[in-house]
Amino acid sequence: MGILEALRAASTADPQFQQLRDNIRSDPLAYSQYEFHNGLLLLRNRIMVPAETALRSLLLQEFHNSVVGGHAGVTRTFHRLAANFYWSGMRKDVRRFVADCQVCQRMKSDSLTPAGLLQPLPIPAQVFEDISLDFIVGLPKSNGKEAILVVVDRLTKYGHFFSLPRHFDSAAVAHILVHGVIKLHGIPRSIVSDRDRLFLSELWTELARLQGTELCFSSAYHPQSDGQTEALNRCLEMYLRCMTGDDPSKWEQYLAWAEYWYNTSFQSSAGMTPFRALYGRDPPTILTYLEGSSRNTQLAQQLLERDELLRVLKTNLQRAQQRMKLQADKHRRELILSEGSWAFVRLQPYRQVSLRLQKHQKLGPRYFGPYRVLQRIGPVAYKLDLPASTRIHPVFHISQLKPCHGQPQQQITPLPLLREDVTSPSTTVDLEDKVHLPGRGTVMDGPFVSAPKNVTADDSNATTSPGNEEPRRSSREKRAPKNLTNFVRF
Template sequence: MDVTSLGCPISYLLKDELAHELQIRGFSVELEKSRDDLRKQLTQLIKLHRRGSVCFKPESSECKEEEEIAVCTAKVEAIEKEITGDFIARSAPRLVARCNYLINRLSRLDVSSEGRRNLCSRIISCLAIIDGGRSEASSDDEEEVKDVNVSQSCTKIIYQPAKTYNLNSLNLKFKGDSCVRIFATRLDELIVARDIPEEVVFKGFSDLLDGPALSWYRGNKTSFKNYQEVIDSLVEDFDNPDFDHKLLSKNKYNLTSACDWKQVVPEDSRKEILQKLHDEPSAGHFGVAKTHKRVASHYFWPSMFQDVKKYVAACEVCNCYKPINTAQAGLMGQPRQVTQPWEAISCDLMGPLPVSSNRNQFLFVVSDYFSKYTLLFPLRSSFTKHIVKCLEKGVFLLHGTPKIIFCDNGPQFVSKEFQELIKKYNVPHIFYNPRYHPQTNQTERVNRDIGRAIASYVRSDHRKWDQNISEIQCAINTAIHEGTKFSPYSLVHGRDMILDGSLYCSDDPIDPNQVTIVDPTSFSDSLGNLKNIFVSVRANLKRAHEHNSKYYNLRKRPVQLQVGQFAYKRCFPLSSAIKHFSAKLAPKFEKCIISDKHSPVVYSLKSLDGKDLGKFYIKDIVRYD
């Protein structure tokens, strides 16, 4: 069996036929491979066999004669069905190639049989129909075929006209100024794919050359004996100039450079080049664009830009010191689920402020999440005992114990004394803000209004900042809140606050002995209506959250991190003249590990040595890719 002959170009073979050709040559076939993969594998095997690099060990086909005839019969029936239908002239080359392949395949069987001879006759009839005017000649010659073992040579005379090869149709020219290795590889692929004999290529090799390469070939033509000698000499004489044993490429990048020829860097040396042109002080740890242009001025390799991009993205120094220029991560979170006043509160400590005439220096602020009711407590110090006293006397024993407390990570709120207060009153939940992200605490928003109000009245004497604290608290609690559409005072007390006695509509003097509750039903009705008001407040808060989310999320992007993943957290250093330390020169980010996920925007982090770093908001975390 001629293991290099298929009877037709490889491109016409179906997937099962490609697998069959590989199997009869002694090679295993993976069923999940595509037709293109099998075609490339068969092309490469035939190419290597022609060069003598591999030897085939054909399988015996004596025991598979019936199976082969059955397979070929099905394929012949498919061809007959196609040519008896609406036959298209441009399908003729493909059908002729398919018929020639089947005859070639049948000719490999060692045992002659009537079924195989009949099948060959049917194929001959198909070819006669396709060839049209040759049907009579084909029938005469068919009678001379007495043994299918000689049918291959006969069918080549009957059905295949004298085949001519036009090497110009390959659209392949070598002029001497391009890569000769690519030309040789591409030529070998075309020879195998189009089933062109190497002798034909050797005789017409001048059709593939032009310019200096053609002149070279004409001067050395008599010294070549076969195709392989031409290729070897061509590669040897036209390889790129290499005076330092390095491959060069000319003008791959149109950059201003004194070097037209760029050194082609092998894969094992590329990292060293990138380190030199990115990490060293003379390179400056610049970004992708500048680093790529610096490398491309002197070097070249395939996919160089992608390699530079990956290297810069993985650079530890760049990740720690460079600011982020992308959209801020993290969408707005979900609204707090509260149903009534004083169910959830938030607290914060403002200060230190200038020591007032009353010796106060801090302002402790407590805000109710549902009604937005605010309590202000001036303090002389920020000790935990003062915070605990204000919460116990001014909130827990006056408005009731809350279900949830939100606070920051200040030492007063993480102290043992504060935790004992929480335990004493059995507060179910206490939540701390992510580090360096006070925006999640409602009190921070109230602090802005408080600071503005205080500043509006102290004028130039800042020691009087605590003189109007009660009035400012009253102003905040009696104002209609934009989110709830009610005043905080009315939601807590069930009525509007009366700031002036003249609002009582009565001109008659009242005897103290005659003060009685005349009609309590009106006030009880207003208290009973609080349930409907609370429902309306919850709807208003939800609507306000949706409105705020719409604008907050415009320039934000969602980011999801996984536990155990590496990341970079933002650093918040402080300059110190004593320590000769400047925050501007400190790292902006620190590499760490995601240790826990509390919500889509809040994560717990730990350092590379396992130290707990606390909870951080997603805007201060950069994903490590």
């Protein structure tokens, strides 16, 4: 039975339509906007749909899910449907149907302000008690180094910069921390870092456990939790870019001066330079020697001034945090998910390493899931019930989640598949943000889901998955002419 035949049958059987038909016959002038045509009741030339749930749902599916409807939004779907049909509360039903559409929830990007109000990290009590660290990678080779480890004290903003080779592991980073940070400032109470595979390795975790250090990882795919180090990275890159000029391969010899420049530069949030915040004085300069002068008698006064400086520093940081939170929350919205509810997750790979080329990302889904919310961790972080084969951290910032409306489908959108042979966290890793292949553009990957154990690097079917049907071909390594080594990057 077609939809028009179903409408005729439902109109004949509906008691309200029968009463309306009798009123039209008894007083045509009062009901001049209504008319009967071929067994259908029309209102201003639009077919009236009786209170039949199946018929209204069928029309909503036809005008929204079909190739003509195109999964449009509420306004477009309503106007397309209202051009030929009418029932009381149509716009409300369209709004509910579009909101519950699983395809729209997975495939469409949000146009709303980011979810989750700003949650500043607590201000540390002592210097170098809480530190944050990150890596700057993808730099041109300079004295055999291609990366920089950035370590920042969260209280004084004092920073240390260390050059690293391109390939390094957690043991090398731990060695640098011991000889470059811990020996000077002691063992930190907590470390804020992004969720790089380097910090998830067993060696680094064991080192932190032996030291009694609590690893405060930021939420998965939300690097803004480590925004302090990210901002410092931009300043450091700017300094090296300006100092090296046309010879970027000499950046390593400017790294020590970059550290001095940063630590002696005024910080608006602290209200002073990191050097003064740490040592209680400005950096020494070349002064004229005065015979007989001594500062030993002023030691007590210096200690009092040091305590007062720390108090002023914490006050300035609190004011800066309040000011930043006030401005940031103007462009954010509060969103709370209840435990046991369902939510879609948005994956934006950050600091992830592999060589898998995900094809057709332009038309790929914007969200995956939905997955059940297991626990609320903090004001803006949630733990999801991800599949057992998932290799990403199950805790996400609220801005990466979208509540699922309607009844979740039984078939959950799987996470992207990743080969097992390129994601072992216990081996030496290459912390490249992006991999550039000639003629293939930029490859962005993330260790999402492990592949079956029987998949090997020599398996010709290892890369076959939705959107990755063609195996990657090997190609020769292209090298730039020696006279252009500092200017050409492949």
